Amino acid sequence: MGNTFYFEFEITLMEWIQNMIGTIGVQIASLFTMLGEEVILVGILAFLYWCYDKEFAKSIGVGIVIGLVGNAVLKNLVLRRRPYFDSDRIKCLKPVHAESDIYDVAAQGFSFPSGHSTNSAMIFWGLLHRTYKKHEKLIRTILILLPIGIGISRVVLGVHYPTDVIVGWIMGGIIAFFFPCIKPKKENRWKLHLIIFLISLTGVLFCKTFDYYTSLGVMAGFFIAIPFEERFVNFKNTREPIRIIFRLVIGMGLYIALNTLLKLPFDTAFLATPSAASFLIRTLRYALVTFMVIGVYPMSFGRIKTK
DSSP states (O other), X not given: OXXXXXXXXXXXXXXXXXXXXXXHHHHHHHHHHHHTSHHHHHHHHHHIIIIIOHHHHHHHHHHHHHHHHHHHHHHHHHOBOOHHXXXXXXXXXXXXXXXXXXXXXXXXXXXXXXXXXXXXXXXXIHHHHHTGGGOOHHHHHHHHHHHHHHXXXXXXXXXXXXXXXXXXXXXXXXXXXXXXXXXXXXGGHHHHHXXXXXXXXXXXXXXXXXXXXXXXXXXXXXXXXXXXXXXIIOOOOOOOHHHHHHHHHHHHHHHHHHHHHTTTTSOHHHHTSOSHHHHHHHHHHHHHHHHIIIIIGGGGGGGOOOO
């Protein structure tokens, strides 16, 4: 399933890189890829939302869920197969889902564009854009280079063509720098979110990979949690180190626990099946987890004592 197309230089370049990097190079690339993984990016957003500046986190969060769904939709429209699917010159050194067969398209997803490149660019370049004047030169450099390193690591590991990564950077950069400029009035924000969700929902007509339904669930949970928090919770951010640690440790623990517990009622083989029923369960699971950690969990902040 899918389409095979690439520039010959892409395969030649990837083969050359994989032949010369060695074991240490693979480990370095894997480390950079890890910085673009779900748990790391969720942790960064959690810190921004629970502790640092929740209004900024909401703004960048909208861009991120749009990027997540848009990336998955584009992958399912273009249907570009991953490099190692079609060229025995390319090795898959780190699959997207290690627990699944590396040639399972539904689990490993399509190649174009690179989600890691899009997501890391949205977060790190978004942070750069938001607080540019406050950054020291070293911090600015790190924020610029991290998405570049993460994108390159995807090529090194054999899961993306260079053109996948370049387009991913462009998508992430556009969203990071321009979408936060769209600031509807709070009372009208739900209308914009509803329109975005309904447009995103059209992907159910043709999307056959897990990443779309994961992203759709995150978007739904996020868009429901924001007005819920504003109406019923309205928590305050904190700069107190102990409170920050408590909020992050408990919140990330809750995120991981919910993701694990909500899988337990279902057979593992069923969840790994690309069927309408498993896609629906995945969407509902991620919607509930997102709603709980963004909307409900902050209710506990006033009850968590640090002294």
